[in-house]
Amino acid sequence: xxxxxxxxxxxxxxxxxxxxxxxxxxxxxxxxxxxxxxxxxxxxxxxxxxxxxxxxxxxxxxxxxxxxxxxxxxxxxxxxxxxxxxxxxxxxxxxxxxxxxxxxxxxxxxxxxxxxxxxxxxxxxxxxxxxxxxxxxxxxxxxxxxxxxxxxxxxxxxxxxxxxxxxxxxxxxxxxxxxxxxxxxxxxxxxxxxxxxxxxxxxxxxxxxxxxxxxxxxxxxxxxxxxxxxxxxxxxxxxxxxxxxxxxxxxxxxxxxxxxxxxxxxxxxxxxxxxxxxxxxxxxxxxxxxxxxxxxxxxxxxxxxxxxxxxxxxxxxxxxxxxxxxxxxxxxxxxxxxxxxxxxxxxxxxxxxxxxxxxxxxxxxxxxxxxxxxxxxxxxxxxxxxxxxxxxxxxxxxxxxxxxxxxxxxxxxxxxxxxxxxxxxxxxxx
Amino acid sequence: xxxxxxxxxxxxxxxxxxxxxxxxxxxxxxxxxxxxxxxxxxxxxxxxxxxxxxxxxxxxxxxxxxxxxxxxxxxxxxxxxxxxxxxxxxxxxxxxxxxxxxxxxxxxxxxxxxxxxxxxxxxxxxxxxxxxxxxxxxxxxxxxxxxxxxxxxxxxxxxxxxxxxxxxxxxxxxxxxx
Numbered sequence: 001x002x003x004x005x006x007x008x009x010x011x012x013x014x015x016x017x018x019x020x021x022x023x024x025x026x027x028x029x030x031x032x033x034x035x036x037x038x039x040x041x042x043x044x045x046x047x048x049x050x051x052x053x054x055x056x057x058x059x060x061x062x063x064x065x066x067x068x069x070x071x072x073x074x075x076x077x078x079x080x081x082x083x084x085x086x087x088x089x090x091x092x093x094x095x096x097x098x099x100x101x102x103x104x105x106x107x108x109x110x111x112x113x114x115x116x117x118x119x120x121x122x123x124x125x126x127x128x129x130x131x132x133x134x135x136x137x138x139x140x141x142x143x144x145x146x147x148x149x150x151x152x153x154x155x156x157x158x159x160x161x162x163x164x165x166x167x168x169x170x171x172x173x174x175x176x177x178x179x180x181x182x183x184x185x186x187x188x189x190x191x192x193x194x195x196x197x198x199x200x201x202x203x204x205x206x207x208x209x210x211x212x213x214x215x216x217x218x219x220x221x222x223x224x225x226x227x228x229x230x231x232x233x234x235x236x237x238x239x240x241x242x243x244x245x246x247x248x249x250x251x252x253x254x255x256x257x258x259x260x261x262x263x264x265x266x267x268x269x270x271x272x273x274x275x276x277x278x279x280x281x282x283x284x285x286x287x288x289x290x291x292x293x294x295x296x297x298x299x300x301x302x303x304x305x306x307x308x309x310x311x312x313x314x315x316x317x318x319x320x321x322x323x324x325x326x327x328x329x330x331x332x333x334x335x336x337x338x339x340x341x342x343x344x345x346x347x348x349x350x351x352x353x354x355x356x357x358x359x360x361x362x363x364x365x366x367x368x369x370x371x372x373x374x375x376x377x378x379x380x381x382x383x384x385x386x387x388x389x390x391x392x393x394x395x396x397x398x399x400x401x402x403x404x405x406x407x408x409x410x411x412x413x414x415x416x417x418x419x420x421x422x423x424x425x426x427x428x429x430x
Numbered sequence: 431x432x433x434x435x436x437x438x439x440x441x442x443x444x445x446x447x448x449x450x451x452x453x454x455x456x457x458x459x460x461x462x463x464x465x466x467x468x469x470x471x472x473x474x475x476x477x478x479x480x481x482x483x484x485x486x487x488x489x490x491x492x493x494x495x496x497x498x499x500x501x502x503x504x505x506x507x508x509x510x511x512x513x514x515x516x517x518x519x520x521x522x523x524x525x526x527x528x529x530x531x532x533x534x535x536x537x538x539x540x541x542x543x544x545x546x547x548x549x550x551x552x553x554x555x556x557x558x559x560x561x562x563x564x565x566x567x568x569x570x571x572x573x574x575x576x577x578x579x580x581x582x583x584x585x586x587x588x589x590x591x592x593x594x595x596x597x598x599x600x601x602x603x604x605x606x607x608x
Contacts, residue, residue, distance in 0.1 A: 013496045014495060014496055014499075014534065017496045017499050017500075018499070020503075021499060021502075021503040021506075024503060024507065025503070025506060025507055025510070026581075028507045028510070028511065029510070032511055034510065034511055034515060035515060035520065036510035036511070036513055036515060036519050036520055036523045037506065037507050037510035037511065037523065038562070039510075039520045039521075039523040039524040039527075039559065039562055039563070040506040040507075040510055040523040040524065040526060040527040041527070042524065042527070042555070042558045042559050042562045042583075042584075043524060043527040043528050043530075043531055043555035043556070043558065043559055044527055044530075044531075044555075045558070045584050045587075046554050046555040046558040046587060047531055047551065047552075047554075047555050049554065049587065049588065050551045050552070050553070050554035050555060051551050053554065054550050054551050090547070091547070142550070142551055143535045143547030143548045143549075143550055143551045144531055144534045144535050144548065144551050145495060145534060145535075146534075146551075
């Protein structure tokens with residue numbers, strides 16, 4: 001739980017307008033030696049003071065319970081603000097900042113009741129996004145809108161994750177094992193399918209199809225078979241967070257998409273009990289060692305939320321050298337990089353040399369680049385063509401070192417999913 | 431930042447009850463105008479009300495809630511000067527400002543009716559007006575002492591608020607702002 005602290009009591013612009021109007025009326029009255037405008041000035045002078053006197057006594061924080069829903073780019077926010085007994089909820093004003101990565105589709109709509117305020121808003125994500133929405137700001141405001149007081153807000157910031165739906169299919173893919181010689185280690189996880197492990201006395205919920213009939217016949221007690229679950233290979237998600245020649249703005253946009261995709265891929269594999277690690281290479285390599293489970297998911301999410309494009313571009317070799325401290329060589333590595341510079345291709349070389357089989361998922365920066373080109377159609381066509389040719393050349397260069405999936409349609413990862421299912425890094429079924 | 435809005439933002443922002451009350455009082459004050467005549471006063475009253483309403487309807491919530499006061503201030507000053515100095519015009523001038531406050535209370539962002547909520551804040555200005563009226567009756571009009579008396583009155587009321595703020599520390603910030 002986190003809380004935003006109140007900024008205290010303040011007079012609004014309306015109050016100062018009232019004071020200004022009152023001063024003007026008083027000046028008019030004095031200049032013209034006419035007392036009538038003075039009587040108009042008196043309520044204006046007194047109303048801000050009256051508003052300050054109506055401020056509720058100090059109270060506990062207001063509590064926000066909210067959630068997000070929607071699919072693809074749609075983000076629907078719904079929530080309730082519960083207020084302490086000392087405050088009338090109808091005196092509250094709410095403002096909800098739309099994160100810069102999203103755009104507002106429908107304005108905030110609030111429904112006031114005496115004990116709380118319900119609110120909803122609708123945002124829209126142009127591309128895959130991982131962003132944390134801050135708590136709404138809640139302000140008490142007097143009846144005339146002359147005095148306002150920020151209230152402490154308690155609640156959990158909302159994490160919004162939007163990534164291509166095909167990512168959900170990744171978890172079922174059986175990757176190559178991380179260990180150098182597949183089959184040398186046995187899984188310790190017991191489950192419903194896989195290699196035969198042993199028998200145990202049956203329990204009520206065990207299905208009949210797992211019954212070991214021979215053991216039942218010999219012992220007179222029902223036994224069921226147990227199997228050693230097959231474990232797929234570990235996955236390392238590697239994000240290149242170094243600044244490129246594309247410029248700060250495009251770098252930030254592409255990196256935002258990379259972060260969202262990374263959490264999507266991590267979620268898909270973690271659901272299947274796969275160990276997933278994370279490396280973010282900016283000036284140095286920051287890693288989260290391989291792990292699985294819900295806590296690992298939260299660790300990855302928090303690290304990705306905090307990740308930013310670094311100020312300096314480190315040499316590519318550092319990105320591979322620093323990795324060996326935490327990540328076992330042989331781990332299937334998914335490098336997410338726009339491959340904008342030669343340095344990115346060098347990074348692939350160093351990763352492979354140090355024993356990390358790498359697949360490159362490369363978000364195409366062309367659409368972001370085109371947004372900056374002039375609106376003249378002829379120029380735009382030429383720029384598009386040149387950008388595509390240059391991009392093709394970069395990808396071809398990177399392909400010499402590792403397979404590259406060019407990702408230009410951000411809401412679809414069909415190409416990447418298909419590559420993992422049928423490509424060289426999927427485990428062959430015999 | 432997005433602010434709470436109702437689906438039909440412009441109409442909700444108008445504040446029809448406040449508009450009606452303010453217009454009625456200003457028209458009454460305009461009809462009492464002495465020079466150049468009641469028709470000019472009437473025109474000024476209607477034009478100022480219509481202007482304020484238009485600003486509330488057209489401008490954004492944040493800007494409109496402040497800017498709509500400007501035509502009202504101008505009209506109050508003009509009508510106050512144009513009207514003769516009588517007890518009735520003084521009362522109407524004060525009522526015009528009070529009705530303006532009621533109009534201010536009608537905000538689309540607020541969760542309930544402005545009139546109901548204004549009842550918490552309006553008594554103090556109303557009492558101030560009553561004191562001013564009593565003082566106005568006792569002080570001869572057209573004297574410099576009028577201004578001095580008004581300043582003294584405001585200073586005394588500010589002092590009362592400061593004292594109240596210190597007496598009730600739970601109402602934090604009141605004393606510090608003043």
